[in-house]
Amino acid sequence: MDELKLLARSLPDAPPPRAEVVEKARARLAAARKEPVRPRQAGRAGWRGRTWGWTLGTAAATVAVVMAVVALVANLTTAPAPPPVLAPDAGAGALLRLADRVAGLPDDSDAYWRRPLLDNGLIRVRAGDRAFNVLYSDRIDLWQPRDPGDPVQAEQRKMFVRPATPADERVWRAAGSPTTLKRVCAPGADECMKVRLRSKPSDCLYTRAAEPGGVFGDRRLGELTVADLAALPDDAIRLREVLRTRWEGREDRMGQVSFEEFLPRAGYLLEMPVRPSVRAAALRLLAGLPTTKVIGPAVDPLGREGLAVTFNKGRGSFGEFGADDEVPEVYATILDPRTGTVLAHTTAAGRSIEGAAKGTMMYYQAWAPEAGWTGERPERPRACRLSDTPIP
Template identity: 65%
Template structure:
């Protein structure tokens, strides 16, 4: 099971993954960083590499309160935000974003949340649990200030009220057995320990004089580099071409057209609204970009659903079903153009324990993301790590 790489790291009572599982995860991660799409396999056919909790992105995070999560696992109808007209909706969004004022603050805060729905069994009861974790990054505007990152597992608990009733009917066990596809090795189908409070907190805190950001999809950039990016779409395209040439020397055959799709990173990074607007205009012109309409994101926020690459016909494992149809989307804030959620895997069909339209996995930015005048405090009951966090 692909998810075991993360589960084994996060849950010390679970058996470690095999070397083959670890290597597959590393290969998927390398591909995902370049493709800017969710690691999945083609529907019914193609290589069996599926969705991976840990490999989709190594920066993962915490979710808000369980009540919020439970209420929004199935998207609710949202107000109509996107008019008909395809990608012109992104151009209209860009026009609005370009008028926003520049943000100020001593730190750029990026609280990245990650959730996954997992089918489990206890006694004669089968139900779903939510696996939630968080990483919170504080990046200083002044390179003389420390960079701080915190990471912890938030909780593993029943996903909905119905799931909680099933869990209680099973005797409220502290450990549950994951439901796996037929033929899965017992060692690859770990038991999960349920937790209701954050655990396993680690953090790093150090001054980084060079100020290079951890997100290197576009290049090894600093906040100063981002501040100098042009707010004109044509000029931004040429600036991105210069960054592409640097990467092309390291990866022959990496086309500029494919690299342009990585400009989605600018919708996640601390750039000026004018630069975000320019990136939206570039992305609107790509043949693989498609506006899907309005959606409510996993945290209950209205957004615009967009795909930035061809992503039809994916499947993933869920419980005993190894080919659940799903679709992936990126969800944008209709006011700022910033990413609310990405790699959001939505069930495109129903199966045992899973209703069509349910978020199976996702990454989301918490509402407090953005520039802030607050400075990070050393977290309590948290272990200082000698190694950089992912």
């Protein structure tokens, strides 16, 4: 395995390292494995500055290789303080240690909580008799005020649609580089819309208005205000009881899910504007659930180091891709090792399918780096149309 090619796939936006960085990384890895250092071969293909696809690895050795090279590159460049070292942990210890770190963080007091989300996914398309994949990217920005009298602003725009990999781009060019493509759908699908390629952001919509009662837009745990979230207990046992009250008050509780099945939704709190101590309590609660599994250190689709977990262990899921309507999906949530917040949710193919190998990233939702509390207030976006319907 070429460690640097693997790293290139895991860090699609990272700049290429200098030659001396590469050699030091190889020397360090060789020493760790007790292997001789292999000199770089003349004429060998060089570093790829960017790739269009991502895969999920599961082997412990692969994780060690990626993290070793990432650590060395980070130490030799100007960058923020590195995150805590994350050792693979098959149990809940990693989550409990993360909770201890998060519990000591200071509370935020800024006026707005900002949630910029990037939604990316693969679509199977066809141009004439040629089929290939395209990658789409949408962005949704939410500005949630602490003061219920201030406006809530949501903005949505399509970022791009383009061939997913260099191989897909070659197929697209061979088909004549069309800008409008036909989507490949499963037999009997209700809608199989056309796909239009785009290289620049477009179709911007926004909403801006005060929310009656200050109810937080994310209603997955019911109708909560920012004040309700701020008042949540920072003790795992008491937080569990608050969640029980939320579960008992849900109209769809009967005949839907048991309280034990509802509890993994405590993970939603890691995406909401709660105090660090409440986030720590949620992590401790989740660490004790039988549905939680710590996968280990990981690199998210934006190249950030984190801790991969799943809060629904053993729960299978199937999706659609192209003409296949039963693709097994493998989910992972990647947490920030400094704050315990969610960096990304990822979905990978559980088996090889047409146009995508097993482990290929099929979809991800990532929080942009500017996510979190901010003293800045949102401005009405330019060249953006006011929407008369809510934005997710």
